[in-house]
Amino acid sequence: MSRIQSIFRPGYRVLIAYLTVGYPTLEKTIKSAVLLAKSGCDLIELGIPFSDPLADGATIQQASYQALKQGVTSQVCLEVAQEIKERIAKPLVFMGYYNPILNFGLEAFCRSANRAGVDGLIIPDLPPEEGGELESSMKKHGLDPIYLLSPNSSEERILLVTQRSRGFIYLVSLTGVTGARQNLPPGLESFVQRVRGKTELPLCVGFGIASPEQAGRVAGIADGVIIGSRLIQLIEEDNSLSSLEAFTRSLRETLDQCH
Amino acid sequence: MGENNRRLPNQRGYFGEFGGKFVPETLMPALGELEQEYLSACSDPAFERRFEQLCQQYVGRPTPMYPAEQLSAEMGGAVILLKREDLAHTGAHKINNALGQGLLAKRMGKTRIIAETGAGQHGVATATVCAMLSLQCIIYMGEDDIKRQSPNVLRMRLLGAEVRSVDSGSRTLKDAINEAIRDWVTNVETTYYLFGTVAGPHPYPMIVRDFQSVIGREAKTQIRTMYNRLPDYLVACVGGGSNAMGLFSPFYADKEVKFIGVEAAGAGLKSGQHAASLSAGRSGVLHGTRSYLLQDGNGQIVETHSIAPGLDYPGVGPEHSYYKDTGRASYVAVTDAEALDGFRLLCHTEGIIPALESAHAIYYGTRLAAGLSRDQLVVVNLSGRGDKDLDIVVKTMGMEI
Ligand SMILES: Cc1ncc(COP(=O)(O)O)c(C=O)c1O
Numbered sequence: 001m002s003r004i005q006s007i008f009r010p011g012y013r014v015l016i017a018y019l020t021v022g023y024p025t026l027e028k029t030i031k032s033a034v035l036l037a038k039s040g041c042d043l044i045e046l047g048i049p050f051s052d053p054l055a056d057g058a059t060i061q062q063a064s065y066q067a068l069k070q071g072v073t074s075q076v077c078l079e080v081a082q083e084i085k086e087r088i089a090k091p092l093v094f095m096g097y098y099n100p101i102l103n104f105g106l107e108a109f110c111r112s113a114n115r116a117g118v119d120g121l122i123i124p125d126l127p128p129e130e131g132g133e134l135e136s137s138m139k140k141h142g143l144d145p146i147y148l149l150s151p152n153s154s155e156e157r158i159l160l161v162t163q164r165s166r167g168f169i170y171l172v173s174l175t176g177v178t179g180a181r182q183n184l185p186p187g188l189e190s191f192v193q194r195v196r197g198k199t200e201l202p203l204c205v206g207f208g209i210a211s212p213e214q215a216g217r218v219a220g221i222a223d224g225v226i227i228g229s230r231l232i233q234l235i236e237e238d239n240s241l242s243s244l245e246a247f248t249r250s251l252r253e254t255l256d257q258c259h
Numbered sequence: 260m261g262e263n264n265r266r267l268p269n270q271r272g273y274f275g276e277f278g279g280k281f282v283p284e285t286l287m288p289a290l291g292e293l294e295q296e297y298l299s300a301c302s303d304p305a306f307e308r309r310f311e312q313l314c315q316q317y318v319g320r321p322t323p324m325y326p327a328e329q330l331s332a333e334m335g336g337a338v339i340l341l342k343r344e345d346l347a348h349t350g351a352h353k354i355n356n357a358l359g360q361g362l363l364a365k366r367m368g369k370t371r372i373i374a375e376t377g378a379g380q381h382g383v384a385t386a387t388v389c390a391m392l393s394l395q396c397i398i399y400m401g402e403d404d405i406k407r408q409s410p411n412v413l414r415m416r417l418l419g420a421e422v423r424s425v426d427s428g429s430r431t432l433k434d435a436i437n438e439a440i441r442d443w444v445t446n447v448e449t450t451y452y453l454f455g456t457v458a459g460p461h462p463y464p465m466i467v468r469d470f471q472s473v474i475g476r477e478a479k480t481q482i483r484t485m486y487n488r489l490p491d492y493l494v495a496c497v498g499g500g501s502n503a504m505g506l507f508s509p510f511y512a513d514k515e516v517k518f519i520g521v522e523a524a525g526a527g528l529k530s531g532q533h534a535a536s537l538s539a540g541r542s543g544v545l546h547g548t549r550s551y552l553l554q555d556g557n558g559q560i561v562e563t564h565s566i567a568p569g570l571d572y573p574g575v576g577p578e579h580s581y582y583k584d585t586g587r588a589s590y591v592a593v594t595d596a597e598a599l600d601g602f603r604l605l606c607h608t609e610g611i612i613p614a615l616e617s618a619h620a621i622y623y624g625t626r627l628a629a630g631l632s633r634d635q636l637v638v639v640n641l642s643g644r645g646d647k648d649l650d651i652v653v654k655t656m657g658m659e660i
Contacts, residue, residue, distance in 0.1 A: 051428065051559040051560045052437050052545060052546075052560050054437045054440045054444075054546070055444065061427060065427075065428075073557040074557060074558070075557075098281055099544045099545060099558045099560070100557060100559065101558070102543060102544060102558065103543060103554065103557065103558025125281045125283060125544070125547070126281060127280065127281075127283075129271065130280065130281055147284070148283070148284045149284060150285040150288075153288065154288055157287060157288065161284070172283075172284065172285065175285050175444060175445060175447050175448070176285075176444055177441050177444055
């Protein structure tokens with residue numbers, strides 16, 4: 001069983017946090033990650049900034065843009081991951097677009113990610129059809145490929161993604177880009193059920209989740225909840241990170257009530 | 260439409276090592292559906308007939324093959340022939356693809372059309388076809404391009420399209436494509452993405468090539484009729500590469516016909532201010548496809564520059580990357596200043612105002628012809644007319660009105 005999969009236990013709901021590396025600063029990213037781990041997150045996704053984040057909404061687009069302006073590269077992300085790993089005992093995954101990784105060298109990137117203590121990769125613009133080469137490097141270096149599914153994925157695609165993923169499967173709550181939203185789509189339950197019937201792997205839902213209430217609804221049907229844009233907004237709004245901490249604790253409490 | 264090209268791409272959408280489908284999962288079902296519908300349309304004679312009929316009656320095809328005698332005499336070498344895509348309805352080759360895909364969208368029952376545009380020519384062509392087919396039309400255009408191609412923005416609005424300004428990144432074509440893809444991911448059930456060039460994820464490079472290949476098929480027939488032989492050179496400008504691929508692909512198997520793609524060298528290849536992906540880029544992945552790409556040492560896409568908004572793009576269609584690596588075509592780059600020379604030259608010798616994109620091909624094609632003998636034939640694709648560019652040209656030349 002992979003390190004990622006070991007955080008999933010019967011009756012427990014996993015909380016996953018996304019941060020863009022280097023937004024607003026590298027120091028803040030490291031501090032936020034440590035704080036998130038302490039306040040009830042089980043896994044941290046570190047976003048590698050990209051110039052053309054076409055699966056992201058305004059919040060993460062802005063964060064990526066600012067991070068790039070400060071010179072954040074894949075190499076810097078690896079160093080940040082390593083520093084975070086030295087301070088917290090939770091699994092880490094990278095979330096990033098394919099080109100910077102391809103440019104780094106697939107094999108070299110996977111080797112370095114493993115050395116930095118990273119456990120998996122989420123590449124939103126790399127469907128399983130294109131992921132074969134990266135997967136073989138990942139396998140060699142003990143990284144889990146985490147593919148995504150969407151509410152419009154066919155039965156055939158659900159089978160493909162479940163067969164090729166390790167650790168967990170990332171269910172995109174809606175057809176759309178990342179970003180905090182007021183409402184989650186009505187069909188979410190049936191989407192999760194459709195995937196549930198096809199795999200033993202844990203299912204985590206992300207995109208659009210912005211409140212403990214929404215997290216609670218997701219926790220009623222899935223094994224984990226992924227939150228990104230809302231956390232970035234909170235870091236932006238309150239530099240002391242106390243809002244981030246309070247929000248994370250309230251998410252944890254909500255999830256702990258879902259058995 | 261594309262029977263003579265069907266050798267490539269392969270089933271996974273690859274031209275050699277280039278191409279593919281590097282998109283979010285949400286778009287994978289949509290791309291699959293698009294490919295199926297396209298292939299079924301290709302084997303439907305009624306669809307083909309409708310496309311051909313509208314090409315004739317609405318677009319005004321075939322466009323002329325014009326032997327530019329004054330221009331050829333001025334250069335003193337080969338015979339220069341202009342394939343007059345500037346005379347197609349809306350003033351550029353973009354209408355061929357917009358019409359084909361518009362009919363496809365209609366066939367798929369989609370009611371909402373989105374598209375990106377750089378120079379505004381693809382936006383105008385899409386808005387035109389949407390008006391004619393009663394489809395809702397939304398065009399994404401970079402803020403900088405809206406400023407420098409304002410006549411086309413007005414045309415799109417008059418045709419009933421909504422033009423959405425994109426202020427992220429470099430505020431040009433690349434960013435307009437990002438926004439259009441985000442729209443498509445969000446509204447995928449109702450929306451058809453009418454992509455404007457031979458780039459993007461499979462099946463777009465194939466579909467756009469096939470609809471544009473009407474240019475090359477006509478050219479072949481026209482040259483044969485006029486000279487009873489094939490041309491020696493085909494020259495076309497390359498932004499994403501659709502007018503070039505449309506001209507080249509029907510000649511693919513005619514090895515004696517040489518292909519030359521002309522990219523935008525902007526302020527010069529050494530200046531870093533250019534858009535010459537094939538001449539100065541490396542293989543990478545952007546906008547769903549693997550192809551030559553202008554990127555920095557960290558795999559971030561760099562900002563590009565060209566005086567011609569339609570060439571101002573860091574990527575290029577994967578089939579061109581394949582043509583380059585296999586040596587089937589060669590690619591050169593022409594600077595802003597040289598393109599302006601080409602622009603002026605065509606205005607004065609032939610009384611034709613070319614688009615700044617096409618002026619890149621004119622410049623290179625005329626220099627090439629100058630060094631060839633008088634019995635050789637050089638076909639230059641005049642991809643569009645220059646009305647949209649008067650502002651830029653007037654400013655650059657310091658003319659007073
Ligand atoms: C007149 C004209 N030529 C050429 C281009 C470049 O596109 P492509 O390389 O796809 O033909 C454009 C794009 O806007 C254009 O308007």
